[in-house]
Structure formats: structure tokens, C-alpha cells
Amino acid sequence: MPASHFIPPTADRYALRHATVPACLVDSPTLAASADSEGLCRADLLVDHGRIAAVQPAGTLDDALGPDLDRSMVLPGLVDCHTHLDKGHIWPRKQNPTGDTPGAVRATLEDRTARWSATDVRARMEFGLRTAYAHGVVAIRTHLDSQAPQASISFRVFQEMRRAWAGRITLQASSIAPIDIFLTEEGRILADIVAEAGGNLGCVTRFSHRANVPTPPELDVALRHLFALAAERGLDVDLHVDETGEPEIRTLDQVARIARREGFSGRILCGHCCSLAVQPEADMLATLDACRDAGIAIVSLPTVNMYLQDRHAARTPRWRGVTVLHEIKARGLQVAVAGDNCRDPFHAYGDHDMLDTFCQAVKIAHLDRPVGDWIAAACAVPADIMGLDGVGRLREGQSADLILLRARDYSELLARNQGDRCVLRNGRAIDTTPPDYRVLDALMTA
Template identity: 30%
Template structure:
């Protein structure tokens, strides 16, 4: 399998608009060997003599292209997904729509999933996200230690194999979630084994543990021993008294891990009074803890017990950002008991964030684009990211001429590149440009889950 961008290819694109830098002007972009070598501002729109239109089917494979004023973003970064759970809803139902039933339903079903099925679902979800422009994913993986080591390790083994298989097309980071129901020693021993296997860091949901602070202590002790980052589900609750985020900030500062700890969800911040929320946000900012909002799943799950003024559950995005906390927006769950909808499209997630966080001003729209590109790239530690000389040429061309048009129209037509090679083109019908990638996609979808059920 050839690595994307290999072979010494040169790619040049004219008349591109860069909404994260200077959308008022057109730019010429040049990449060699999958790396940007020059980003030049044009004095005006160039005539396309010798350049192919992106709309032409052969344009997907051409090396001299005319963007025709379309927006070009660096490859989108999904900082919080659950690839292992994606498309599991047919087997793990959630009739009440509550977080509690979602956890219980998936926990019952997880030991029955064969590794082949998990890999097929993960592959399908990852490649579906790629088709919408995502080139980097951080996935959280459930660790069902109460079902025994064999079951607990199965999803991580599947994730590591998928990560390697899909490496030419998408970066995948793997964060197993520290078990909070198993015996602490056994649970942390499993996470240590997974770190030795090659996962990228430690996840978890300590607010669900019987003793959240003790669980947080064990996570940070292990992270310090292995020198790895921490990415936690934090205070995914409507209870304003749920404040493990403050203790996480304290542990982050105590271990000197600023910039290497992420807090996802942070739903309880939205339920607190403004003074308490400001205090908690201040502690996160001081400690250097980043945040990820998961608006789709939280809008769906939270506020289920409310009978008047139903709470949205989405964290205080604007207040976190104003305090200096890096805030990304991410997909979370797709077609599983935690969230029956979604498709792994970060432009859709950015739009949902805009609705939920009341972000509609021109400056907000540009911030939202950063929340699915530059900010999550920094949060999950991608080096050499962006449309600038010396960075890897991962990018997506979107059929819109401004952020306003992008958010209003949510264009389906997108051209996705990884390391300077076209992965997916918007030529009708939309197709994978890399035949090997198309084969992987077909294999993942054609499993249909009927075949893998026989493996159980």
C-alpha cells in the first residue's frame, strides 16, 4: 500500500481562498512530496490557462488545479470520537434516551462484539469522516474490564490494527478509557498494558466513579509514569454540584501537565450559576487544561429529567474561550446508544455548535472553523499542521466562497487531500480517488454486520 504523497509529486493550486488566514485575497498553493513549499498571495484572480477545474473528474488526479475561489482549510481534526461504538445502535438500543441507559446498554452488548465487527465499524466510521474532510481523529475506546482481560483488550487490539491500516489516509490517536467499575489495581494494570501496546494516552470518565478524586489520582499517577497525555470525559451531568473539573485542574498543575490534559463535555458548567462556573473555568485556564465540546450528543442526552426550561447541556463555549481555554468541537458518537444521529462531518458539528452556543457573528463563524482545525490540532498535538510552508499538505477544498456561505449551505461537494494526494473528489458521483481507499471503504460497508455476527 503506497503512502499518500509519496513519489515526488508536485501539486499547485491557484485562486484558493484561505478563511483561517486572509479570505480577502486569492492564493497560490504549492506542495512537493506531500509538503507545502510555498503559499503565495495573488494580486488578483488568475486565468486558469493550463490548470484544470476541480469540477472535472480528471481534476481529482491532476497536479495543476484551479480552486475558482473556493475555500481551502487544513485537514479537519476530530478531537473526540468513539470509533468502536459507531453504528452499534441496532444491537445496543436506548429507549429512554438517557446517558445511564446508553452506558448500561452498550456495556451489556460490548462483550458480544467480535473483533472483526469492531474493526469493520471503526473503519467505516473513520473513512466516512475522511470523506467529509477529516484527516486526524482522536478516538476514545471503552475498556470493559468487568468482562475480563480478553474482552477489555479486544477493542484496543482492533483500534491499533485499524490505525495501522488507515495510516495512509487518516491519523488516528487511541485513548482507552480507564475502567471505573473494575477493581482499581486490575483496571490500571490493563491500561498500563495498553500503553505498552502502543496506545497514545489515557482516557476515562472519572465523574462516574464511586470515588472520582481517587480515580483521577490513579489516572494521573499512571500518566506521569508513562509520560503520556490525558483526555477525560468530565462532568457529563446536569448536576451543578458535579465539579471534578476543578480537581482535574489541580492534578494537572501538580504534575506539571499543562497543555497535555483535555476535558471533554463539561456539561455541568452550563448548569452552574455564573460565579461558580467562572471559578471552575478560571482553574482550568490557569492549569492549562483544554476543552472539547460535544454539542450533538450533549443536546440529545442532557436535560432528560427537566420538565420546565429544559437544559441544553452544552458547555459554556464562549466563556471558556474568553478565559483562554482552547476549545474544540468534535463529533463524539455516531449511530450508537449515546447518539442515534450524526455522520462524522465536522462542518455539521460546527453548525450545531453555532446554534447551541449562540455563535452567529462573523467573528464567531471564523472561530468555529478554528474549532475544527487549528485548535484541535494543537490540543491533540499534531506537529507540522496548517497551510504554510513546511507543513504536511493535508487539506480540504469546500464548495463555498466565504464562511457565511459555508455555514448557510453546508456544501456536500468537497475535495479531500492527504499529504498532497487526493483521497476523495466531488466529481459526480463523489468517489474515492485512491483505489485502495475505495476498496477499504467497500469492505467495511459490505460486511453489513451480518457476516461478522457469525464470528460471535
């Protein structure tokens, strides 16, 4: 039965028979042994009172228990571990005239200063969450612009949203500001705000009013202060690092070495890390080894970095802007992909759709031939990074938060938009219609 025609049984206990699932997301040696060259296998799933009760080889469960999916793919709910819900959907009122990072920074600062009240941020965050939920996203970590006074506004709104969306989308937050903030008392104040909200301490590892090349000694001071503030409060760290195509920008290596030297024991996630891709191979691999030793995970934001990096007027970009995903994975680090910015000055497009992010990442970074276990970078791996046990997997005992696709394999998934997907939450189908952009029209006026 094609997923687009799938009508979930009304019984509390039913089966999804003859599905196609990624072997890397199930805990079954038998299923793993049956995987094809792309890492896919055939399975029957039993849903019982909103939870996954069994994942077994196809043909195991009784025909009377539920529909034959005719090899339609079944995925777990997806996880976005790096996005910006507070910036989202301001593009209609504040575009980026140059399309590059400096233009995005200027435009965002102007819009934030003029418009980011609690009411404005709340409405746009709600819109983003409704959209992500309709697409099958079950957990999100959002960065929140945190220069005073915005931190106090946005973290309060975030806590409201986390309560309101509990049981639908698990929400986490990280601060973001230029690293200068950790050279001042404002860094301590921010750390207290983050701790009160149960968030992650983060920043952009570049200075707002000084060059990062050559590396100023203040960078070391600021990073040590950040790690100390996080350790004192029991916070994890989440950083925007080296989002540039300049090979001499090597902050990631410094982050890794300082984290080890300071003995930081919390989780560390570094996003972007684009300059790795334009550094000499030996230097890049040495940095990855330092990250592995420090326990650093990496998240790539392929669609946004493609949009921003190597952009020049009337000139075709010469490189893809993304980091070295294959090498990161081969070096033993956790590596995820995420959606990042959505319809704001950093990225004019996007729809909070992690399935689309995964499909684009495969094409941008050649995560194919075979696709193998790369699907985990959009579900299981970011869930692990966020400390969400069992989320993003097809595991017995987990909530039946599933995405059913018409596609039967990765070729069909990657070739055609999966807008007709069926999304199950706790075993029940939800409305997959995303909110209409018109609900934000009142926020777009001058």
C-alpha cells in the same frame, strides 16, 4: 471554477488560484491584514509534489499554473480529537429506548458483553475510518471502552487499524472506563495496556456504583492514582468530565487542582464539561482559571450533548446541553469541537464528518457574528491538543491535504450541506463516496 467541478491538475506542480481561506489558518501577516469581517481572505495556493509550497495573496501566481476557484473556500484536512470508533454503528442492533445517558450506558454494556469480538470491533472501526476519510478528516483520537476484558481486545484492534491507516488518518487512542477502576489493581493493568499501545490514559470521572454528590473522598484517591500511573508511564490524560446538567457536579475543578498539586506535566484534555453551563458565573470562571493554571484543554461535543442532555419523555429540553465555549476561549484555554459518538446508543446519528460537526457547533453555541477563528476548533486546535505539529493549517511545507468547497464564505458554508466537496490528499483528489451501510448488515443480525 466551482469546487464541485474542480478537476485537480495532473501535474505534480499546480496552483489553486483565487481561493477563500480562513486567515487564522495561514502564517501570513499580509493575508491576515486583508481578512474580511468574518476572518476570511483571498489567496493563491501552490501545490508541489503533494505539499503546500506557497500561500500567497490572490492574483500572485501565474494563471497558467492552475484553475481559478472563483473564491471557493479551501480548508485544511479536519481533526476529530474525541470520538468512539469502537462503539460506532451498533444502533441498528442496539438502540437506546430512553435516549438519555443511563439508557445509553445500559444498552452499550449489553451490546459490548454480547458482541464486541475483535472481528466485530475491527469491521465497525474500519467503516468509521473509511467514512471519515471520505469527508476529509486527517486525524482522529478515539476512546476505547476499557473494562476487562474489552481493553485487551480493542487496543489490539486499534493498533492494527493504526498501522493499516498510516499515511491516510493519524490515529490515537484513549481508554475509557468508570473511575472506580483506578481504585483497584485493574487500573494499573489498564495503564500498562495503554502504554504498550502508545495511547492516552482516561476514564469517566463518575463512579459506576456510587453517587458523585456529595463528592466522595474516593474521587480524590482515584484521580491521584490515575495521574501517578500516567506520569510513571509518560502518558497524557484524556477524561470525560461532568457530562451532566446538574450544577452541583464540579469534578472539573477537582481534576485541575489535583493535576497541579501532583505536578503532572503531561497534556490533559477534558471532554464535555456540560455542568459548567448551569453553574453560577463566578464558580464557572473560577474553575476555568484553575484549568488554565493546570494547562487543561477542553473539547465540546455539541451534537451528542444536545442529543443526550435534558431529555425527558414527551417534554421539550430546556437547555442546549453544551459547555461554555466562548468563556473557555476567552479565559485563554484551548477549546475544540469534536464528533463524539456515531450511530450508537449515545447518539443515534452522525457520520464522522467534522465539517458537519463544525457547522452544527456554530449554530448550537452561537459561534458566529462573526465566525472569526472558530474554524480552528475543528482543525488547528485539536491538532495541537493531539501534538500534531502543523496539521490542520494551510502552511507551507505541510502535506496538501485539503478540502475544496463550492461555498465562497461562511454564510454559504453554513446554509447548505457541502456534500459536493472535493477532498485532496497529498495534492490528489480522492473518492469522497462514504461506504454503504449495507456492508455492516451481517453484524446487525441477532
